Amino acid sequence: MTRQLRSPTTIAFVAVVALLVVLPAIGSSFFVNFIMTRTLILGLAAATIVFLSAYGGMVSLAQLMLFGTAGFMFGNAVLEASPRGLNLGWAPWTAVVFALAVATAIAFLLGALSSRTTGIYFLMLTLVYAVIGYNVFAQVVPISGPSGITRITPPPPITQATHLYYAALLLSIGGYVVLKLVARTPFGLALQGVRDDPVRMASLGFRVPLHRALAFTLAGFIAGVAGLLNVWWNGQIDPASIGISPTLVLLIVAVIGGISHLEGAWLGAFVYVAANSYLRALPFVDRIGITEDRFNTVIGALVLLIMVLSPEGLSGVIQRLSNEGRRRFSRFSSRDGTGRVDTSGDDAGESPVVMIDSSTSPPTEERK
Amino acid sequence: MKQAKTSGRRLVASSLFALALIVAACADDDADAPPGLDDSEDAVDDVDDADDADDDVDVADDGDDEVRLGILGQCEGPFGGFHEDTVAGVALALVNHAGATVPSDDTALDGWEGAEVNGTPIELVGVGCGDDTPDRILAEVRQLVEQNDANVVIGPLSGDEGIAVAEYALQNPDVTFLSGIAGSQEPTLEVQAPNFFRFHGEGAIWNAGLGDILHNQEGWETAAVIADDYSFGHTSTAGFVAEFCGVGGEVTSRVFPPLGTTDYSSYIAQLPDPDEVDGYFWAVGGTGTQAALEAFVDAKGDLTGDQHAGNLFFNPDLAQALGPDIAGAYVGGFASPPGDVQMPAIDEYLASADETWDSLPTGIAGGERADASAAASFGFMYGYYSAGVALVDGLAETGGDPSPEPLQSALGGLSVELPYGDIALDDNRSGIVDVFISRLTVDDESGEVVQETVALIPEVDQTFGGTFGADTPAPSRDFPPCEERDLPWVGNAIPVEDGVPQQ
Amino acid sequence: MSTAVGQAPQAGDGTADSKRSVVYALPKAVAYAAAAFVVVWVLFIAGDSPAGPAVSNPGRFVVTLLDAITFAGLLFVVASGFTLIFGLMRTVNMAHGSLFLLAAFVAINVQHAMLGKSRNIVADEVGILDWVVPMLVGALVAACVGLILQQLFLRWNQGQELRQALITLAITVIMADQMLNHFGGLALRMTWPGSVTHFIEILGQRYATTRLFMLAVAVLVGALLWLWLNRTRMGLVIRAGVDDETMVRALGINITFVFAVTFFVGAFLAGIGGAMGASFAGAATGSDGDWLLNSLVVVIIGGLGSIKGAVAGSLLYGMVIAFAPAYLPSRYSFYAIILTFVLLAVVLAVRPYGLFGRPA
Structure with a gap:
């Protein structure tokens, strides 16, 4: 434990957190309250994708739907005289509990329903969940309708934008720590076992579907927390907030950062948000024929580049660079035709670098 | 050793992230914080922060020349x-x-x-x-x-x-x-x-005038509505229904296919048949305009133009594959009238x-x-x-x-x-505007369907004679209800002939 | 909590098995009961629904059924390419919708060029060639683009399913943006040939032959696909590859070439679907996502990689789309679109990999 406290990882972690804590004092209002708050919220939501993928072998596209569900539920519960929604007029913190309870319950139901599928099937199934979620909120007028719920404000102690920034920071750290810790519990270890070899785990007597469903529920809960932060920050939510394109954006955020590193989620969110805001201001972009109205092409190309170069995203690239520098001739060269990155150097319990391909097929069926 | 290596990578990752943060924060700070704009000024703040007033005066003093x-x-x-x-x-x-x-x-x-x-x-x-x-x-x-x-x-x-x-x-x-x-x-x-x-x-304003013309001039007593199931479809419908019912017509059915519908046949089937109703009002946009009309032709019979009216989506440029059967249909207005107005x-x-x-x-x-x-x-x-x-x-x-x-x-x-x-x-x-109502007609020379302006409805405002207000619900699948009401512009329509309003 | 979850069941094997079969039998029973209820509802009850029960309004029922089957034809053509590619190569081609839309736009533009005009096109002016040639050109363009994508981005990472899905996803984002740039945001439409644009009477209801033509094209495509897969050497290799790729390689067959051909054909099918979809429903920005989603729903119901599954999935999905708005009680008919979810839930509760699917 003491060794861990002094390890470079912890030092770096503390340094980043410290920087983020003092950021409002040195950054501009827009940078803190827009760029960074949004980064933290998106990062927390994307971290649930990373968690499910890295520890459970499930790449979920339903996280934004759960994120939005919490937001919609909060808006419905807390507002009193909004033109749309149920206008339940509950106390803000009751509404928070209610919103998280609904998001978690839906996550459990959906998780149970999809618990016998994995990998690519899971990806497609959760995409369908996402679309159904969009349709439910667009069609069921009493809880939202097409124009959504507006004029949502944060609950009492959060009255200023910087408060919201700190709330997002606190909950991001909390979410990160919880997800890391869960991975080390017997449940987390069993989950990783399920990821690697569900058949063997089942024959050992582990309830594979239950593990997956519970992991999905936990991820749904945390996505719900991020969703609450989001409606507080954004002030409104509508069905298009959880439509197919923001759903894909969240996955893209997770992919940019690296879909097997929890930290990567926030890194990816930062890159995405910053690119979205600052890329168009760069002087040279116009000259190479990319104006801000073709921003999606740039984002698409970025994701394509990352996926072509390193399926481990930016964290993978960084890791590879530092690796390369360290031991140029050694075992990193074992990246074979399947694009696997050798990770035998990793402490398995702490940093499970899941192969982007291995999560879907048992090792016996590996293609060469 | 292994531990150290892993941590090393993370260290690199974190420091890069931190570096990026600092660079971005500082760059932003230099470039975008003008003198006088207080950092604390922002959306959430402004709602209930009384002290902010001082800062706001600052902004006005230094920034706003x-x-x-x-x-x-x-x-x-x-x-x-x-x-x-x-x-x-x-x-x-x-x-x-x-x-x-x-x-x-x-x-x-x-x-x-x-x-x-x-x-x-x-x-x-x-x-x-x-x-x-x-x-x-x-x-x-x-x-x-x-x-x-x-x-x-x-x-x-x-x-x-x-x-x-x-x-x-x-x-x-x-x-x-x-x-x-x-x-x-x-x-x-x-x-x-x-x-x-x-x-x-x-959306509602732009369809003012249609109800008056269709009921009082074309003799529609009953109409059916089919519109996209989202706010613009609802709002367009609201404008049509408020006026058509206001002048004494009756809307017998309202069908709202969801956005993104590919096969409209089940929704078209919910509309009354052409012999059961005097006309149809359409507010389906995007790919739906033509897909829905074609589904109508498939199930209900050929289009007879004077039995149809639409909001601005009924544009001959958009409806490029409908053929001339649609000629005769009335079209609601938009911010600018069709090209024939001189x-x-x-x-x-x-x-x-x-x-x-x-x-x-x-x-x-x-x-x-x-x-x-x-x-x-x-x-x-x-x-x-x-x-x-x-x-x-x-x-x-x-x-x-x-x-x-x-x-x-x-x-x-x-x-x-x-x-x-x-x-x-x-x-x-909100603007009090003139609305141009037009009709799709077949151009004698080219044989193509073109849009011809037929009337100008002066000074339409968004309350529709009190139908809509801050206290009424937003337009929806069933709001406004179909009931008679007085609209200030009914009877004031100015005919437009060959693109010239006949004042 | 976690320890409880992780514990091995202490009961003997037999008990666990019987428990399990009970657990799995339950959803099955519920599914069958739900299906039976739906049939009874549509035939006899359907109170207060726009269509009314089938026994009292048989014409409407038959027309709705035909609507379901004809739309299912279009769904099948689009989804078959998706499932073919997955079946052999385990590639989930998220760019399938983009290829669909690309072919649609190309076909529309070719048709406009052949007719010499882009507005006020009447079906009578459209000869059968004015429809078939644009369709084939559009499909070929989609097939070639698909092949290029496969060769550039998918050839060398075969087997990494998620990586490939994400790569094709990125391609989708780029293609959607570029198509918006080149073809604009307006909805465009292809016109059916005049020779198939007629109407017939079915139990007193008017019915369009274009829908039957669409079904005929779909059946033709399905038949050709079946012949190709079952009566040619290439088809044999593909079917063998689906079952055991390693074995096929070991036999010295150039599977890389087979992969390329399969991807070409899959993208071609997306293109055929694109031209049909552009004639049936039009094409615009956003159609790509809609049709990718349609394909996904079909293959999730039917089972990924199975052509039979694509047929079954298209039919079931088409049924829900056609019947839900007509046979739900009127005040709930706005929720028809949500019923798709119920269908998925029922199917997945019984068969997690779809009706004809199997675990990877």
Whole structure:
């Protein structure tokens, strides 16, 4: 434990957190309250994708739907005289509990329903969940309708934008720590076992579907927390907030950062948000024929580049660079035709670098 | 050893992240924090922070000797093709009325130079790039206001975006907002932000006149409605229903297929048959306009034009594969009338567009290059043009003072002279506009279906004689109900013959 | 909590098995009961629904059924390419919708060029060639683009399913943006040939032959696909590859070439679907996502990689789309679209990999 406290990882972690804590004092209002708050919220939501993928072998596209569900539920519960929604007029913190309870319950139901599928099937199934979620909120007028719920404000102690920034920071750290810790519990270890070899785990007597469903529920809960932060920050939510394109954006955020590193989620969110805001201001972009109205092409190309170069995203690239520098001739060269990155150097319990391909097929069926 | 290596990588990762943060934060700090703009000034803050008043005065003192204009367009989504039109509309207004010149004759996105009203320069600080969703437009408007320090914003383009921007306006009273062409009722009727001005109509207004003509002139007693199941479909329907029922007609069925429907047959089947109803009102957009009409032909029989009416989606350019059977159908209005309307001010306006640009890539030509006047005659560019002219007029009224209070009170009292009809504002700062109703007819020479303007409905306001107000629900699948009511403009329609209003 | 979850069941094997079969039998029973209820509802009850029960309004029922089957034909053509590619290569081609839309736009433009006009096109002016040639050109363009994508981005990472899905996803984002740039945001439409645009009477209801033509094209495509897979050497190799790729390689067959051909054909099918979809429903920005989603729903119901599954999935999905708005009680008919979810839930509760699917 003491060794861990002094390890470079912890030092770096503390340094980043410290920087983020003092950021409002040195950054501009827009940078803190827009760029960074949004980064933290998106990062927390994307971290649930990373968690499910890295520890459970499930790449979920339903996280934004759960994120939005919490937001919609909060808006419905807390507002009193909004033109749309149920206008339940509950106390803000009751509404928070209610919103998280609904998001978690839906996550459990959906998780149970999809618990016998994995990998690519899971990806497609959760995409369908996402679309159904969009349709439910667009069609069921009493809880939202097409124009959504507006004029949502944060609950009492959060009255200023910087408060919201700190709330997002606190909950991001909390979410990160919880997800890391869960991975080390017997449940987390069993989950990783399920990821690697569900058949063997089942024959050992582990309830594979239950593990997956519970992991999905936990991820749904945390996505719900991020969703609450989001409606507080954004002030409104509508069905298009959880439509197919923001759903894909969240996955893209997770992919940019690296879909097997929890930290990567926030890194990816930062890159995405910053690119979205600052890329168009760069002087040279116009000259190479990319104006801000073709921003999606740039984002698409970025994701394509990352996926072509390193399926481990930016964290993978960084890791590879530092690796390369360290031991140029050694075992990193074992990246074979399947694009696997050798990770035998990793402490398995702490940093499970899941192969982007291995999560879907048992090792016996590996293609060469 | 292993531990150290792993940690090393993480260390590199974290430090890179931290470095990026610092660089970004500092760069942002230098570039975007103008003197006087307090860091704590932001949306959430403003709601209940009384101390902020001091800071706001600061802003007015140091910052506001120029108009820092932000434009909200759409570069993605269904209207992504119209991005250039939005900037072009504002630029043309400044060229025509504020002495601006454009740096490029084949794109509007480069903005303008030298715009000035009474010595106050109008600078373009940024163009927001929406994708037809409220979330995205909020991010864009925050960037324009909070990062680029815009003090006037023109936009957005579509209805749900309008609601979000009006809500944002409510929390940022020091920024003046002029709607681009957002066609929902709520931004003005319900949100009522004192700094949000709309110099154009909306979905319900644009269908005023149809009910009167169809019931009293064409003899429709009953009608069925089919519209997209989202706010613009609901609002268009609301305008039609309010007037058609208001003058004594009866709407017997309302069908709302969800957005993204591919097979309309099940929804068409829910409509009454042609012999059970006098006519149909359509407000289905996008791919749905033609798909739904074709499903109608498939199940109910050939189109007979005079049994149909539609909102602005019934445009012969959009309905390119319908064939001439649709001729005879009535079409609701939009911000600008069809091309056949002839007035000197219009010719002048269109000529000024062609003088300003050789050609523009415009959504109305499917993203191809077209004459600037083609874009200018369409409602999207015209809505932004109207907002631009209103801004110039407002500034002229204040003697060039762009600070929020004088500018906003000047804008509220304006009657803006515009090529397609002057526009004044109601108490909620929404336009009282003239609506042009047209009909699809077969052109004798070419045999093609064209749009012919038949009537001008003067001075339509968004309350529809009290049908809609701040206390009524937003238009929905069943609101407004079908009941008789008095509408101020019924009976005042001015016939239009060969493009000339018969005053 | 976690320990409880992780514990091995202490009961003997037999008990666990019987428990498990009970657990799995339950959803099955519920599914069958739900299906039976739906049939009874549509036939006899359907109170207050727009259509009314089938026994009292048989014409409407038959027409709705035909609507379901004809739309299912279009769904099948689009989804078959998706499932073919997955079946052999385990590639989930998220760019399938983009290829669909690309072919649609190309076909529309070719048709406009052949007719010499882009507005006020009447079906009578459209000869059968004015429809077939644009369709084939559009499909070929989609097939070639698909092949290029496969060769550039998918060839060398075969087997990494998620990586490939994400790569094709990125391609979708780029293609959607570029198509918006080149074809604009307006909805465009292809016109059916005049020779198939007629109407017939079915139990007193008017019915369009274009829908039957669409079904005929779908059946033709399905038949050709079946012949190709079952009566040619290439088809044999593909079917063998689906079952055991390693074995096929070991036999010295050039599977890389087979992969390329399969991807070409899959993208071609997306293109055929694109031209049909553009004639049936039009094409615009956003159609790509809609049709990717349609394909996904079909293959999730039917089972990924199975052509039989694509047929079954298309039919079931088409049924829900056609019947839900007509036979739900009127005040709930706005929720028809949500019923798709119920269908998925029922199917997945019984068969997690779809009706004809199997675990990877």
